Amino acid sequence: xxxxxxxxxxxxxxxxxxxxxxxxxxxxxxxxxxxxxxxxxxxxxxxxxxxxxxxxxxxxxxxxxxxxxxxxxxxxxxxxxxxxxxxxxxxxxxxxxxxxxxxxxxxxxxxxxxxxxxxxxxxxxxxxxxxxxxxxxxxxxxxxxxxxxxxxxxxxxxxxxxxxxxxxxxxxxxxxxxxxxxxxxxxxxxxxxxxxxxxxxxxxxxxxxxxxxxxxxxxxxxxxxxxxxxxxxxxxxxxxxxxxxxxxxxxxxxxxxxxxxxxxxxxxxxxxxxxxxxxxxxxxxxxxxxxxxxxxxxxxxxxxxxxxxxxxxxxxxxxxxxxxxxxxxxxxxxxxxxxxxxxxxxxxxxxxxxxxxxxxxxxxxxxxxxxxxxxxxxxxxxxxxxxxxxxxxxxxxxxxxxxxxxxxxxxxxxxxxxxxxxxxx
Numbered sequence: 299x300x301x302x303x304x305x306x307x308x309x310x311x312x313x314x315x316x317x318x319x320x321x322x323x324x325x326x327x328x329x330x331x332x333x334x335x336x337x338x339x340x341x342x343x344x345x346x347x348x349x350x351x352x353x354x355x356x357x358x359x360x361x362x363x364x365x366x367x368x369x370x371x372x373x374x375x376x377x378x379x380x381x382x383x384x385x386x387x388x389x390x391x392x393x394x395x396x397x398x399x400x401x402x403x404x405x406x407x408x409x410x411x412x413x414x415x416x417x418x419x420x421x422x423x424x425x426x427x428x429x430x431x432x433x434x435x436x437x438x439x440x441x442x443x444x445x446x447x448x449x450x451x452x453x454x455x456x457x458x459x460x461x462x463x464x465x466x467x468x469x470x471x472x473x474x475x476x477x478x479x480x481x482x483x484x485x486x487x488x489x490x491x492x493x494x495x496x497x498x499x500x501x502x503x504x505x506x507x508x509x510x511x512x513x514x515x516x517x518x519x520x521x522x523x524x525x526x527x528x529x530x531x532x533x534x535x536x537x538x539x540x541x542x543x544x545x546x547x548x549x550x551x552x553x554x555x556x557x558x559x560x561x562x563x564x565x566x567x568x569x570x571x572x573x574x575x576x577x578x579x580x581x582x583x584x585x586x587x588x589x590x591x592x593x594x595x596x597x598x599x600x601x602x603x604x605x606x607x608x609x610x611x612x613x614x615x616x617x618x619x620x621x622x623x624x625x626x627x628x629x630x631x632x633x634x635x636x637x638x639x640x641x642x643x644x645x646x647x648x649x650x651x652x653x654x655x656x657x658x659x660x661x662x663x664x665x666x667x668x669x670x671x672x673x674x675x676x677x678x679x680x681x682x683x684x685x686x687x688x689x690x691x692x693x694x695x696x697x698x699x700x701x702x703x704x705x706x707x708x709x710x711x712x713x714x715x716x717x718x719x720x721x722x723x
Contacts, residue, residue, distance in 0.1 A: 303348060303457050310453055311349055311446040314339075314439040317347045317696060322388040322395040324441060326371070331442040333370055335362040338423055338447070342431070348456060349488075356458070358399050359438070361421045367399050381417055416558035424449055431470055432484065432496075433462050450515045455493075458696045461485055462493035465614040471503035475510040478503060478540060479518035486522045486531020501539040516592040519544060520567040523560070528570070532557045544591075545574055546584045552577035563639055568598050571606035573640050579606045601636075604629055610637045616649060621652035623696045626651070627660040658699045662688040665695065666704045667711070668721045675708045676715055683718070 304310040314609070319339070327337035337360045346353035360367065364384050367372045373387040378417075382401035389395055400419040420426055423438055424447065430436040433452035439445070450464050461484045463470040471477050478500045485492055492500075520533045535541045536553050548556070556577055561568045571592075575585050585606060589599055609625060616622055626634050634655065638648050659665060667675075669684045678684065694710050695702045701710075 302350075304453070305446060305457065306445050307453070309685070310437075310448070311439070313350075313446055314344065314347055314441070314446065315444060319441060320395070322397055323358060324716050325384040325388055326386050326397045326399060327358055327360075327441065329370055330362055330367070333362070333366075335360050335366070336402075336421075336440065337362075337442065338422055338438045338440040340427070340438045340446075341435050345434050345452070345456065347439075348437070348453070355543060356397075358397060359402055359423065359426060360399055361402055361418050361423070362399075363401055367401070372465055382419055382613070404429055417517060423447055428464065430464050430565050431480060432472070433464055434484070436464050459488070459490045460493050461488075461490045461496065462664070463496045463499065467493075467496040467499035468502055471499050472506050475506035475508070476514050476518065477505060478507050478538070479510075479515055479544070479615050482531045482534045482538070482540060483518045483522040484531075485534055485589075486528045487525040489527065489530055492534050492651060493528065497534060497538060500534070500540065504539055512591045513545060513593045516594060519571070519592070523567040523570040524565050526565055527561060528565075529557055529561055532560070532574075544588075546581070546588050548577050559642060562642075566636075568594075568602050569605070569639065572602050572636075575602075575606055579608050601633070605637055605640050610641055613637055614641045614643050616651065619650075620697045622651050622654040623658050623660065623699075625654055627692060627696050631655065631660045657704070659692070659695050659702050660690050665691055665707060666702050666709045667691070671697055671704070671708070672711055676711055677717060686718070687711050687714055 304313050306497070320640070323339070327339075330337035337358060340354060340359045343353045343356045350656065353378075362370070364379050364382055367384045367386070371386045375385040375387070376397065377385045378389060382403045384399050386397045386399055387394060388397055402425065404420055404425060405420045423440075427436045427438060427447065427449055433450040433455045435452070436448075436450050437452045440717040442446075451462075455462050461481055463481075481492060481496060481500060484490060490499045498718045502600070522528055532541075535544065536557075541548075541553065556574050560573050563570050563573060575701075578584055589602060607629070610629065612625060613622070616625070620641055626637075629637055635649065638651060660678055663690065669688065672678065672687055673680060676687070678687070691711060691714075692705050694707070701707070
């Protein structure tokens with residue numbers, strides 16, 4: 299935290315009045331205000347301004363209905379009219395900015411555990427804040443009337459470093475199951491702790507969490523794992539029962555070790571995820587199910603799977619240079635350092651691996667011959683056999699890097715092809 303927290307509403311107002319609020323946001327808000335509507339900044343931007351840290355996304359809430367917003371501005375996009383959101387376009391060309399404006403609202407029932415079945419547009423800011431998830435996010439600032447609004451003790455919770463639900467926590471979590479992951483994510487990212495009643499309510503709302511889109515769960519998990527210290531978020535995941543819902547079921551000792559290890563890794567979500575799943579690597583179906591549920595990108599999924607290969611355990615203790623090169627070649631040179639981090643190889647072992655791989659060819663692209671040379675020199679036809687020969691030659695060179703010369707590779711390639719064609723000879 300880069301600045302001391304304000305203690306009183308007056309100090310909070312002074313901090314927010316001095317904040318660098320984007321000109322486009324103020325321009326839209328001023329237009330609403332001058333038309334007789336309330337316009338206030340709400341949520342994370344207000345929270346982070348009070349904490350003295352930068353914030354990129356500014357949420358503007360207003361008493362104006364979506365239609366009134368669209369009537370006020372020449373260029374708008376009906377981003378989410380059903381939930382009261384209109385995007386206002388400010389400026390042109392490269393200077394164009396899109397500002398989201400959301401009408402004060404109250405939410406109806408949440409049948410799907412994620413989105414309200416209906417919303418009611420409201421005219422009062424205080425009522426809008428009552429539907430928000432946590433007190434530290436239920437703060438608002440009207441830059442035109444200089445009014446700071448804190449109905450639920452969010453400023454005090456910021457000072458105490460506590461994540462606490464607005465109103466009844468179980469009601470909040472049953473409205474939106476993703477709030478359970480948001481709660482632990484805020485703990486990790488902000489370095490806060492969970493309010494005890496809020497923590498207890500998470501365990502009682504896991505059935506609603508089960509309804510939440512796995513993509514949304516992944517986003518929250520990756521935000522947590524992409525932060526610095528993550529223990530504050532991972533520990534409540536363990537205590538509340540979220541851990542096996544998001545990751546895999548592990549013995550307590552393995553969870554403890556995984557949390558400690560992840561804190562020593564750089565804030566790379568995929569790398570840290572691999573370490574959290576590493577203790578269960580031998581239960582491949584469980585690991586695959588966890589990765590399926592997280593709906594990762596193909597590239598992230600592939601990277602994580604490579605880092606979960608049980609063979610990588612050998613990187614911690616293998617001393618033979620050829621064996622080490624073989625492991626790295628199968629893994630991919632670009633994954634070497636990540637793999638060493640996941641298996642927690644010591645400095646001596648890392649140096650041994652680096653020395654074994656220095657200057658070595660670890661992929662077929664580095665071979666002194668390519669597919670065309672093999673086809674011409676060996677008289678083989680294009681097809682799967684070419685790839686088989688290249689992979690064999692890579693293994694041949696990995697054992698002894700000095701073999702990477704065209705004549706020797708072509709001779710070995712000829713022997714391999716002959717053996718494939720006449721296996722009994």
